Amino acid sequence: MAEMERTFVAVKPDGLQRGLVGEIVSRFEKRGLKLVGLRLLQVTRQMAETHYGEHKGKPFFDGLVKFITSGPVVAMVWEGKDAIAIARATIGATNPASAAPGTIRGDLAIEIGRNVVHGSDGPESASREIGIFFSENELISGWSRNLDSWLTELVTK
């Protein structure tokens, strides 16, 4: 049985305003990760403060909470072997000014405060963040893709 990971990814309000939802979802699909959860929602202040709890007290915290609650976000859960690291690599460096071309932030953003996408940074944050945005029965893991054996040697289903 392959070691599957789940990671939480969100298109931030700037991504929705700029019409980048399809482009961003497409990058994870093409990479080969499997979509197991997806919803459009308005993040509440309380959700934002919990989600970004590790940054409480930092100078950018209030602006970050205001920004992430300023419009709808698209919340997603992606699954796959090493999904957390793969999603982070696909997203690129936090500051788009130093994000590599080819990454989402390196191709689609210019500023740290408007970096269009969020991705969990480790197994604990992934599990915590997924729990803020989804209940377990909203996630659909048990579907297989006919192309799975072309994406991974470790086909589990």
Ligand code: IDP
């Ligand atoms: P990450 O999103 O790449 O994991 P974190 O360090 O966890 O980066 O920061 C969370 C989010 O907070 C960033 O994506 C960015 O939107 C925002 N942020 C981080 N540092 C700054 C800053 O110095 N100024 C403005 N916003 C920041």
Ligand code: MG
């Ligand atoms: Mg982070």
